[in-house]
Amino acid sequence: xxxxxxxxxxxxxxxxxxxxxxxxxxxxxxxxxxxxxxxxxxxxxxxxxxxxxxxxxxxxxxxxxxxxxxxxxxxxxxxxxxxxxxxxxxxxxxxxxxxxxxxxxxxxxxxxxxxxxxxxxxxxx
Amino acid sequence: xxxxxxxxxxxxxxxxxxxxxxxxxxxxxxxxxxxxxxxxxxxxxxxxxxxxxxxxxxxxxxxxxxxxxxxxxxxxxxxxxxxxxxxxxxxxxxxxxxxxxxxxxxxxxxxxxxxxxxxxxxxxxxxxxxxxxxxxxxxxxxxxxxxxxxxxxxxxxxxxxxxxxxxxxxxxxxxxxxxxxxxxxxxxxxxxxxxxxxxxxxxxxxxxxxxxxxxxxxxxxxxxxx
Numbered sequence: 219x220x221x222x223x224x225x226x227x228x229x230x231x232x233x234x235x236x237x238x239x240x241x242x243x244x245x246x247x248x249x250x251x252x253x254x255x256x257x258x259x260x261x262x263x264x265x266x267x268x269x270x271x272x273x274x275x276x277x278x279x280x281x282x283x284x285x286x287x288x289x290x291x292x293x294x295x296x297x298x299x300x301x302x303x304x305x306x307x308x309x310x311x312x313x314x315x316x317x318x319x320x321x322x323x324x325x326x327x328x329x330x331x332x333x334x335x336x337x338x339x340x341x342x343x
Numbered sequence: 344x345x346x347x348x349x350x351x352x353x354x355x356x357x358x359x360x361x362x363x364x365x366x367x368x369x370x371x372x373x374x375x376x377x378x379x380x381x382x383x384x385x386x387x388x389x390x391x392x393x394x395x396x397x398x399x400x401x402x403x404x405x406x407x408x409x410x411x412x413x414x415x416x417x418x419x420x421x422x423x424x425x426x427x428x429x430x431x432x433x434x435x436x437x438x439x440x441x442x443x444x445x446x447x448x449x450x451x452x453x454x455x456x457x458x459x460x461x462x463x464x465x466x467x468x469x470x471x472x473x474x475x476x477x478x479x480x481x482x483x484x485x486x487x488x489x490x491x492x493x494x495x496x497x498x499x500x501x502x503x504x505x506x507x508x509x510x511x512x513x514x515x516x517x518x519x520x521x522x523x524x525x526x527x528x529x530x531x532x533x534x535x536x537x538x539x540x541x542x543x544x545x546x547x548x549x550x551x552x553x554x555x556x557x558x559x560x561x562x563x564x565x566x567x568x569x
Binding site: 265266268269271272273274275276277278279280281282283284285286288289290291292293296298299300301302303304305306307308309310315316317318319320321322323327328329330331337338339340341342343 | 344345346347348353354355356357358359360361362363364367368369370377380386387395398399400401402403404405406408409412413414415416417418419420421422423498533534559
């Protein structure tokens, strides 16, 4: 993005949160998400160690489903599913498109693969 | 928020199911490399060592965002009453999924901090030390920083003042995302630009984190108490 002055000038922030996954919530997400009647007991198996810290395999890949095809509505149609006090990540695209993502919802998906004004963005929560 | 490109290639990220340093590990569907969601760096796989560009974003409440940007669009979702992590977030004794122990800690392990790095040094601002409705001017590593606090959403943005003649800034009455320079120009605290488009503030990458999580990544952190 070196030739995009807006990005260079404005900022670099990450709102990645370390709100760490917890086993019981993750289990619940699986139940609601897939609708299967089983309780998932994660295996805490340590894998490869990077920088002295093991990578733990906690859930199967995609057990928490990232959002690959996000759908949006205009703000005036959002009252039926957005609480005024709901926390959001807000972003302004390189051409000025304004987008909000609820972090309450991102708790169940963690990642949104989006395209804002043609720029591929990943919201990682 | 990351720009999900490496060179000319666009990446698509999924949730790997792995944790590293108590935090989410992403994978990309193109190469199956593993990425830390905290640092934006690939830690395993063909793209190991690559780093994603951070894209500016703001954390706030829906109320405040919609007021500032009435034409915003919003990700479609079901009606929710709270975060699924509400119980975890409220429990000060649960540190990640392994029950990590943090000994000789300078701050309560589950307290929230705003972490950032400047000139190779990591800093943490305890959220509890910040009050709403004001801007903080801090001198850190020889730079003049402005910290804007939106406590309703625990959204804190760290900025570097780039227009020296504009110091200090003050919030416009009743506003959380608009400030005024000493010379009277109005500055957006989401873009860092004046209404005339002049850059006054440059955002510093910052992350809101539990202290134990930040400490996992940056054990040599200096704590700032404004």
